[in-house]
Amino acid sequence: MTTPTSVLVPTAHRVLHRTVETHDSVTLELAPTAAALPSFRPGQFMMLSVPGVGEVPISSCGDPTRDDGVLTHTVRRVGQASAALHDAPVGANVGARGPYGTAWDLDRAVGADLVIVAGGVGLAAVRSPVLAAVAHRTRYRNVTLVIGARTPDEILYRGELDGWRAAGIDVVVTIDQPARDWDGPVGFVTEVLARLTVDPHRTYALACGPEAMMRFSVRALDTLGVDRRRVQVSLERNMQCGVGVCGHCQLGELLLCRDGPVVDYAVAGPLLHTREL
Ligand SMILES: Cc1cc2nc3c(=O)[nH]c(=O)nc-3n(C[C@H](O)[C@H](O)[C@H](O)COP(=O)(O)OP(=O)(O)OC[C@H]3O[C@@H](n4cnc5c(N)ncnc54)[C@H](O)[C@@H]3O)c2cc1C
Numbered sequence: 001m002t003t004p005t006s007v008l009v010p011t012a013h014r015v016l017h018r019t020v021e022t023h024d025s026v027t028l029e030l031a032p033t034a035a036a037l038p039s040f041r042p043g044q045f046m047m048l049s050v051p052g053v054g055e056v057p058i059s060s061c062g063d064p065t066r067d068d069g070v071l072t073h074t075v076r077r078v079g080q081a082s083a084a085l086h087d088a089p090v091g092a093n094v095g096a097r098g099p100y101g102t103a104w105d106l107d108r109a110v111g112a113d114l115v116i117v118a119g120g121v122g123l124a125a126v127r128s129p130v131l132a133a134v135a136h137r138t139r140y141r142n143v144t145l146v147i148g149a150r151t152p153d154e155i156l157y158r159g160e161l162d163g164w165r166a167a168g169i170d171v172v173v174t175i176d177q178p179a180r181d182w183d184g185p186v187g188f189v190t191e192v193l194a195r196l197t198v199d200p201h202r203t204y205a206l207a208c209g210p211e212a213m214m215r216f217s218v219r220a221l222d223t224l225g226v227d228r229r230r231v232q233v234s235l236e237r238n239m240q241c242g243v244g245v246c247g248h249c250q251l252g253e254l255l256l257c258r259d260g261p262v263v264d265y266a267v268a269g270p271l272l273h274t275r276e277l
């Protein structure tokens, strides 16, 4: 029988592959050393831990059609626990528990246009829906992925973008400031969104990134006529237990580890002015 404490016990995994994405981010593939955890749905997260250091919530960013129990996560080093994960070499032991939280609602976008907006490491949280769209491209009309990064060096998954384009995803990458060796769009994701041609009544949008970016992206979508009820955002606020027990992730009436991270913007929007605990 599952007890309240047993759900907090991580399952041992071993680092199978480590891909350097940028100067501060890596993508880890983690293989279970015993029974695999349940499969995740795009948008959900895992609590990943390094023994003796700490535990952090990290989005599942793997291919949702893969069923071998291997977990895929992109980790940016910001503090102690994320740095320990980031630095974990191939063969190292890492703990994982989950998957937790809500998922992107991709079903309601079937037959419609899908616009996916990501800023910085927020791209990790939408990589799975992108891979799902790549695997089932004909389910949707147009699929557009708008990626914002500060500099070209900070773009995640650079080696995958052409493959996504070849699969029929319209990928636009914009950087904040002009840079040498960059001849793509310059400016914020909102400027790219404002130039999109969409049928607003048949468009669904997903966004993950800094909260200001998500707020302004929703305003740009408003201008295109896309109803806020058709926009979902992923709210990556600080978490501790991941299972709705500690209250650390409370935002208004929501516990984001349980009621999020994916939340309809109609619900999330009015709460976004609330500071973190
Ligand atoms: C649902 C969810 C999914 C996430 N997915 C990813 C992911 O796929 N990849 C990834 O690299 N990170 C992700 N994060 C963020 C990651 O959990 C934090 O970077 C991590 O918890 C920081 O812990 P730390 O011990 O390394 O640093 P700490 O010492 O706890 O913090 C170091 C600095 O980072 C800031 N910080 C802490 N947590 C966050 C946060 N959630 N967002 C922004 N700043 C934060 C702190 O305020 C502090 O300034 C996700 C967070 C959530 C809630």
Ligand code: FES
Pocket: 238, 239, 240, 241, 242, 243, 244, 245, 246, 247, 248, 249, 250, 255, 256, 257, 258
């Ligand atoms: S992290 Fe503990 S209740 Fe959400």
